[in-house]
Amino acid sequence: MAQEGNSTRQRDFAGALKHAALAALIAFGLFSLLVGIRTDTGSGGALELTARYEMLAAFVAVAFIGAFLREFLFAGATFDAASYVPAALRGFAARIAPFLGPAFLIVALAVPIIFYDNRYILDLSIQILTYVMLGWGLNIVVGLAGLLDLGYVAFYAVGAYSYALLAQNFDLSFWICLPLAGILAAFWGILLGFPVLRLRGDYLAIVTLAFGEIIRLVLLNWQSLTGGPNGISSIPRPSFFGLPFNSDEGGFAHTFGLEFSPTHRVVFLYYVILVLALITNAVTIRLRRLPIGRAWEALREDEIACRSLGINTTNTKLTAFAIGAMFGGFAGSFFATRQGFISPESFVFQESALVLAIVVLGGMGSQIGVAIAATVMLGGFEFFREFQQYRMVVFGLAMVAIMIWRPRGLISTRVPSVFLTKEKPVDIALAREEGRG
Amino acid sequence: MSAAAPTQDGVPMLAVRGVKTYYGKIIALKGVDLDVHPGEIVALIGANGAGKSTLMMTIFGTPRAREGRILYEGRDITRLPTHEIAKLRIAQAPEGRRIFSRMTVMENLQMGASVADAAHFEEDLARVFRLFPRLKERLHQRGGTLSGGEQQMLAIGRALMSRPRLLLLDEPSLGLAPLLVKQIFSAIRELNERDKLTVFLVEQNAFHALKLAHRGYVMINGQITISGPGRALLKRPEIRAAYLEGSRIEQVQGKR
Numbered sequence: 001m002a003q004e005g006n007s008t009r010q011r012d013f014a015g016a017l018k019h020a021a022l023a024a025l026i027a028f029g030l031f032s033l034l035v036g037i038r039t040d041t042g043s044g045g046a047l048e049l050t051a052r053y054e055m056l057a058a059f060v061a062v063a064f065i066g067a068f069l070r071e072f073l074f075a076g077a078t079f080d081a082a083s084y085v086p087a088a089l090r091g092f093a094a095r096i097a098p099f100l101g102p103a104f105l106i107v108a109l110a111v112p113i114i115f116y117d118n119r120y121i122l123d124l125s126i127q128i129l130t131y132v133m134l135g136w137g138l139n140i141v142v143g144l145a146g147l148l149d150l151g152y153v154a155f156y157a158v159g160a161y162s163y164a165l166l167a168q169n170f171d172l173s174f175w176i177c178l179p180l181a182g183i184l185a186a187f188w189g190i191l192l193g194f195p196v197l198r199l200r201g202d203y204l205a206i207v208t209l210a211f212g213e214i215i216r217l218v219l220l221n222w223q224s225l226t227g228g229p230n231g232i233s234s235i236p237r238p239s240f241f242g243l244p245f246n247s248d249e250g251g252f253a254h255t256f257g258l259e260f261s262p263t264h265r266v267v268f269l270y271y272v273i274l275v276l277a278l279i280t281n282a283v284t285i286r287l288r289r290l291p292i293g294r295a296w297e298a299l300r301e302d303e304i305a306c307r308s309l310g311i312n313t314t315n316t317k318l319t320a321f322a323i324g325a326m327f328g329g330f331a332g333s334f335f336a337t338r339q340g341f342i343s344p345e346s347f348v349f350q351e352s353a354l355v356l357a358i359v360v361l362g363g364m365g366s367q368i369g370v371a372i373a374a375t376v377m378l379g380g381f382e383f384f385r386e387f388q389q390y391r392m393v394v395f396g397l398a399m400v401a402i403m404i405w406r407p408r409g410l411i412s413t414r415v416p417s418v419f420l421t422k423e424k425p426v427d428i429a430l431a432r433e434e435g436r437g
Numbered sequence: 438m439s440a441a442a443p444t445q446d447g448v449p450m451l452a453v454r455g456v457k458t459y460y461g462k463i464i465a466l467k468g469v470d471l472d473v474h475p476g477e478i479v480a481l482i483g484a485n486g487a488g489k490s491t492l493m494m495t496i497f498g499t500p501r502a503r504e505g506r507i508l509y510e511g512r513d514i515t516r517l518p519t520h521e522i523a524k525l526r527i528a529q530a531p532e533g534r535r536i537f538s539r540m541t542v543m544e545n546l547q548m549g550a551s552v553a554d555a556a557h558f559e560e561d562l563a564r565v566f567r568l569f570p571r572l573k574e575r576l577h578q579r580g581g582t583l584s585g586g587e588q589q590m591l592a593i594g595r596a597l598m599s600r601p602r603l604l605l606l607d608e609p610s611l612g613l614a615p616l617l618v619k620q621i622f623s624a625i626r627e628l629n630e631r632d633k634l635t636v637f638l639v640e641q642n643a644f645h646a647l648k649l650a651h652r653g654y655v656m657i658n659g660q661i662t663i664s665g666p667g668r669a670l671l672k673r674p675e676i677r678a679a680y681l682e683g684s685r686i687e688q689v690q691g692k693r
Contacts, residue, residue, distance in 0.1 A: 308529045309595070416544055
């Protein structure tokens, strides 16, 4: 479509040239130090500088040609990614969209069966699901309630340490610790919520960021309780409702007459996190249809309007923090039982940033978008592990691309939580009559 | 305007007594007294920055009045949190409409019914649709995609969903084409006449507001300077000079 529009338009050669020259100039300024000069540590420990003129020239040339072609051929027409997708494909995409969720679910259920012998894939899948769950949890706070939380990892940490400490000191099983960890994390969520009630946007982000760091530093320095930087090791592994995953009599394998295999536990862990993630999803979807969920979304849109409609914004914010934190806590205790070892190193800001990136890239408030983003990002990290050097470059490029073409995230359409007359137009007056009769 | 102005004896529905509101050190309301009686339409007019919207927001508790009292049906609501005030069946269509732009029209209306009894939901919805049929057509459209006039209808409709006894409207005609202004104002009149809804509105569009209102107040610099029946205010030369353009004055004279 874009081409058709351009053929009629006058191609402005000089203008395109000027535009390209400007782009080349910017590229030169940007890359002259970054690419043009290579720094090495010399023999005496001194810094050695090597000029790389060819490479710099190549970068600038690419920028020049790219900008020229874009300007000349497309004549500044805004690039609309959607228009390059054939209509038939788009129609197909729209048709399969409703089946996307169930399809993912079936794939997720089948992973341990298909990849039973592939420990690497199983571990990666567990990790992805953990982040899907974290993403869905944070989605409540950021996506639905619109409260930018940069310290979400704090609740993950609270959950993990709650489980580790409760299990070690009081010998409680995973299934008892799990809700306790969730409750504790929710409590910390409320604790964070109080001081930030009046904050929004940037200010809220800074305070939550600090909160995340405070929790991490406390864990790091409270040696007597948390073991400080050494962390907590030999955290009890979960059992299959009382049956431990070992080769003894009375173990899981023996009881079910199976040959002992360490994979049993991995598969079990996989299904545990899958179920936990699905619970998070189901609760979120359900809450969105309840007054509290609608209040969250309205709060994201306009806090003042909310208050004038009689919504207690204090409670609304605190419940968002609490419920988001609770799911973070669940994920944290799962993390602890899966790893068997936790230390403050696992709960650095980068984790918060990663989960937030998943939510933002996936499309704030979109459940399936978050799941896709988590899969693509963690899968991508693994895939590019061999190209260590380029990993962050690719990651950055992907971010930029998404922000240009899908500025509201991969899945940006918001599904309304109520339908009154979508399927069959019900006459309101009629509905009222029926209601009375 | 055939209906006689409602009686003004007895307890006013809303009574503002000596209210002073500050933004930090700056005084915005310098002691305002104002009454709204049951069944009335009361208009507050004034220039930009006179403090009209501040009074509207002060009635709703944000910002809080530093001095003075606000009584609703005899009850002191000066110190009540905003969301508690909303539960007393006072509804507000705030300045700038403030609809939830990413939510659908239906969801917006549903949010309006947050404090209302769910049993009346369908009935209230029907009332809003009768008043603004356009909203019914746009039911599943996102609020942000509506036109300015439709957004104003939605803001009023949303406020009505809480079954208010007192409706506060802040500049309902702001940024609307004359035809739409007429439509909005006739809707307000209909609400008042048919449903006996008490309305307090703040307006810059003095001509329409005073024509509609039973009584009017003029605010200058955070103080009420003139008050009286709406039609009478329209005739006063100082008001005509200050708030009505020439063409409008002719219109008024032509109608008399």
